[in-house]
Amino acid sequence: MTPSTEDLLGRIKINGGVPAHVAVIMDGNGRWAKRRNLPRTAGHQAGMASVRECIEGAVEAGVEVLTLFAFSQENWQRPPEEIDALMGLLQEYVSKESAELKERGVSVKVLGELDRLTPAARAAVASIESQTAEGNALTLNICLSYGSRAELARAARLIATEVRDGTMRVEEIDEAAMARRLYTAGTPDPDLLIRTSGEHRLSNFLLWQIAYAEFHVTAVLWPDFTRRHLFEAILDFQRRDRRFGRVTAGS
Numbered sequence: 119m120t121p122s123t124e125d126l127l128g129r130i131k132i133n134g135g136v137p138a139h140v141a142v143i144m145d146g147n148g149r150w151a152k153r154r155n156l157p158r159t160a161g162h163q164a165g166m167a168s169v170r171e172c173i174e175g176a177v178e179a180g181v182e183v184l185t186l187f188a189f190s191q192e193n194w195q196r197p198p199e200e201i202d203a204l205m206g207l208l209q210e211y212v213s214k215e216s217a218e219l220k221e222r223g224v225s226v227k228v229l230g231e232l233d234r235l236t237p238a239a240r241a242a243v244a245s246i247e248s249q250t251a252e253g254n255a256l257t258l259n260i261c262l263s264y265g266s267r268a269e270l271a272r273a274a275r276l277i278a279t280e281v282r283d284g285t286m287r288v289e290e291i292d293e294a295a296m297a298r299r300l301y302t303a304g305t306p307d308p309d310l311l312i313r314t315s316g317e318h319r320l321s322n323f324l325l326w327q328i329a330y331a332e333f334h335v336t337a338v339l340w341p342d343f344t345r346r347h348l349f350e351a352i353l354d355f356q357r358r359d360r361r362f363g364r365v366t367a368g369s
């Protein structure tokens with residue numbers, strides 16, 4: 119008999135060692151829509167329910183940080199109608215979900231090159247961040263207009279400026295100094311990276327931060343993703359042997 123979703127959650131708790139930080143590349147909205155002869159934007163709309171499921175599941179499992187890849191820097195090259203629809207969904211999400219996120223203790227941070235957003239979208243971002251700032255059950259990072267290489271170049275620029283201005287010495291440039299200048303400063307690196315829709319690539323996501331993340335790829339398309347799939351990914355993670363370059367005791 120297939121275990122129920124609640125059984126999976128129970129197993130996660132028994133196993134212990136829940137990933138503190140889970141990152142998700144939410145992919146497959148367009149294919150989901152295409153299979154139903156719907157416009158791609160219908161897939162993005164349907165994917166909103168999965169965002170909700172994923173957040174609920176993360177809180178239930180005891181995940182501390184959830185980072186969702188919502189819109190990449192490269193996605194600016196999509197047709198303007200699709201970009202407009204995605205930005206519209208962002209604003210809809212903020213107006214519909216902010217209150218509930220706040221109630222659940224979720225604190226939202228939006229990471230990326232926000233200068234490229236329309237003023238309305240930027241206002242939505244500021245609104246959700248300020249409304250949820252007090253939350254301490256889960257930190258939800260939404261990567262929007264995000265590209266990892268741009269994030270790294272930005273960190274290099276920040277460091278170079280400090281060195282030029284005499285507030286930092288070249289000898290102080292180390293891994294921690296870099297990490298402090300990324301959008302994710304102050305959060306632990308992801309332990310588990312999930313990608314939906316079966317693609318095995320990173321698409322310029324968190325290149326620095328995922329150095330030692332465990333990778334879980336599922337064929338499920340994002341709009342079909344539920345709490346159950348998140349729990350399956352966490353259970354898969356709990357079976358991994360994370361060695362961090364060392365030798366496991368007993369081997």
Ligand code: IPE
Pocket residue numbers: 144145146147148149150188189190193204315340
């Ligand atoms: C993911 O779904 C959402 C975004 C990238 C904004 P896609 O829109 O990439 O869906 P597919 O990959 O074309 O199926």
Ligand code: IPE
Pocket residue numbers: 143144145146187188189190193317319321
């Ligand atoms: C990655 O998905 C970006 C997001 C999920 C937001 P894409 O669909 O844009 O990635 P590629 O083009 O398949 O690599």
Ligand code: MG
Pocket residue numbers: 145146147
């Ligand atoms: Mg895609």
